[in-house]
Amino acid sequence: MTELNTHATPIDQTTWARREYFYYFTKMMPTGFTLNVDMDITATKAWLTKHDRKFNPAYLYLVTKLITKHPEFRVGQVDGQLVEYDVLHPSYSTFHGDDLTISNLWTAYDPSFEQFHQNYLADQATYGDQHTPMPKAPQGANTYMIGSIPWTHFNSYTPLPFTPLNTFFPVIQAGRFTFKDGQWLMPLSFTIHHAVADGYHVSQFFNELQRVFDHPELWLTA
Template identity: 30%
Template sequence: MEKITAAYRKINLADWKRKEHFSVYRSQMKCSFSLTTKIDIAKMLPFLKENGYKFYPVMIYLITRAVNKHEAFKMAMKEGELIVWDCVNPIYTVLHSETETFSALTALYEEDFKKFMANYNVVEERYADNLHFFPEQPPENHFNISALPWINFDSFNLHIADFTDYFAPSFTIGKYQKQADEILMPIAIQVHHAVCDGIHVAQLIATLEEYCKNIETIIKSQV
């Protein structure tokens, strides 16, 4: 991947409404938290099947679109200062079935669905036979997505030994399952408490639920 200088905005901590919370959870009581919920994708699946779209890249697109709508999920430390990236890109895992290992790839985010899928397809083809953990250096402005398509889980937690000043959120999606009139997909979200609270996770989940429900309108308006 060609190195691209990502744009960002510095946070003025002196005037920031969360400056005390940031200080406590960054230094005094280092803390992350995770939350697992289930999202109804019943309206999404028929649309994907009808149009020949693969589930995983579309879900990556929807999660990335939701993340980029909410400032709390785009924060990082850069040169000793807290910043908000203008845009963040997904690092997502892809399984190599022959070795039962995975690679972490990045497709640069575009709000336009067709452009994002073009980026995704280029990356998929370029690294189809590359078994390295990171076939290319990921961009600074990133967050993480992984998938456990074999398990319908109720809870999932990542245990990161040292997450000091690493504010990029991590999302893990699981095997979806039919329940009454709903098709529920588990999704686990892990964040650093220095930059993100429960209310922010709730807002992001609401956005993602809206996107899954209205996917036909979102995509057909762009292609």
């Protein structure tokens, strides 16, 4: 089992490049935004089928691993101090078919896909059948929301927080796959606070993630 990494580095706001933007988008015009795209997951889906691995843990792993390369998506707060976490850990929903409810789980990120896959399966085995909102107690502040709605191929998905934000992590949601012109397409929604990222950063993330999905052998076997 992976040791949970909760390490964070304080952000020096006197030299932080986004200092003025952070102030503007939190104090003067509090703003967030969502981008939705269709991702081509054909190559990744084929690789996982060939290697007898599940798609959901691969999806969680690939997105989380890419987030480790983007510091703007790992900004949190500890006692009012802005920090940059080394990594984020995916927090996701598990669906209960018997009573149509969900439970929220999280799995510790590991740089190795095989280890992360084992962590995910262990969490499912331990907590997956517990019908309660949060069967696995939180152990760190650096979990982020990522999930899927496998029943709907959406064009747009926007989460609506009803409480003040304690972190500035992204919220990511996937939808139902569709097969079109020889490609498997997955809608993906990315929501972020404008204080830490702009449309450029999210666009770059989507472009990089598409390259990841196109070459799973480079990311799932490293």
